[in-house]
Amino acid sequence: KQEVTQIPAALSVPEGENLVLNCSFTDSAIYNLQWFRQDPGKGLTSLLLIQSSQREQTSGRLNASLDKSSGRSTLYIAASQPGDSATYLCAVTALLPLVFGKGTRLSVIA
Amino acid sequence: EAGVVQSPRYKIIEKKQPVAFWCNPISGHNTLYWYLQNLGQGPELLIRYENEEAVDDSQLPKDRFSAERLKGVDSTLKIQPAELGDSAVYLCASSGQYNEQFFGPGTRLTVL
Numbered sequence: 001k002q003e004v005t006q007i008p009a010a011l012s013v014p015e016g017e018n019l020v021l022n023c024s025f026t027d028s029a030i031y032n033l034q035w036f037r038q039d040p041g042k043g044l045t046s047l048l049l050i051q052s053s054q055r056e057q058t059s060g061r062l063n064a065s066l067d068k069s070s071g072r073s074t075l076y077i078a079a080s081q082p083g084d085s086a087t088y089l090c091a092v093t094a095l096l097p098l099v100f101g102k103g104t105r106l107s108v109i110a
Numbered sequence: 111e112a113g114v115v116q117s118p119r120y121k122i123i124e125k126k127q128p129v130a131f132w133c134n135p136i137s138g139h140n141t142l143y144w145y146l147q148n149l150g151q152g153p154e155l156l157i158r159y160e161n162e163e164a165v166d167d168s169q170l171p172k173d174r175f176s177a178e179r180l181k182g183v184d185s186t187l188k189i190q191p192a193e194l195g196d197s198a199v200y201l202c203a204s205s206g207q208y209n210e211q212f213f214g215p216g217t218r219l220t221v222l
Binding site: 097 | 155
């Protein structure tokens with residue numbers, strides 16, 4: 001059974017810092033990995049999708065990498081801003097649709 | 111392009127009452143998902159549709175939950191009767207190319 005773990009569970013950083021969020025999964029036979037952002041009381045916003053054949057994807061200040069063999073993905077956020085404060089979730093698709101981690105709650109302090 | 115639409119956004123009911131949630135996916139997306147999200151947890155899949163066919167409903171508590179997707183577009187998720195433990199956020203998502211999923215804003219259900 002696929003399990004997804006996100007570390008840390010919560011993170012607080014000063015504005016302007018570069019930061020890395022970690023995601024690990026137990027079954028490397030995945031089709032893709034997706035990073036989401038969730039603001040309080042809101043739905044999930046898709047940030048980046050990495051297909052199994054890809055190693056990374058970039059969008060603006062966000063860069064996500066995927067290492068299937070080790071079962072890991074990282075989300076790199078450059079020059080963090082207070083507006084980046086949210087919960088970040090990673091999810092993998094394998095034989096079953098998305099299996100989510102519990103998320104990392106990020107607070108960027110001005 | 112409109113995103114995934116869900117209604118209602120909030121619902122408060124008493125236990126043992128029925129409740130229904132509605133979802134309109136992104137136009138052209140054949141795959142539709144219903145998820146349940148408890149506080150502090152990631153979403154958990156309840157049911158997945160490919161067009162009008164439910165292809166994965168193994169996590170749906172069928173004694174009280176039901177879903178339908180008529181004509182392969184809109185979908186309705188129903189709970190009857192609701193229990194206190196059903197209080198959660200119910201999320202609908204749809205996917206197209208590469209199985210990238212797009213989520214609606216969710217329905218927050220409170221059962222009293």
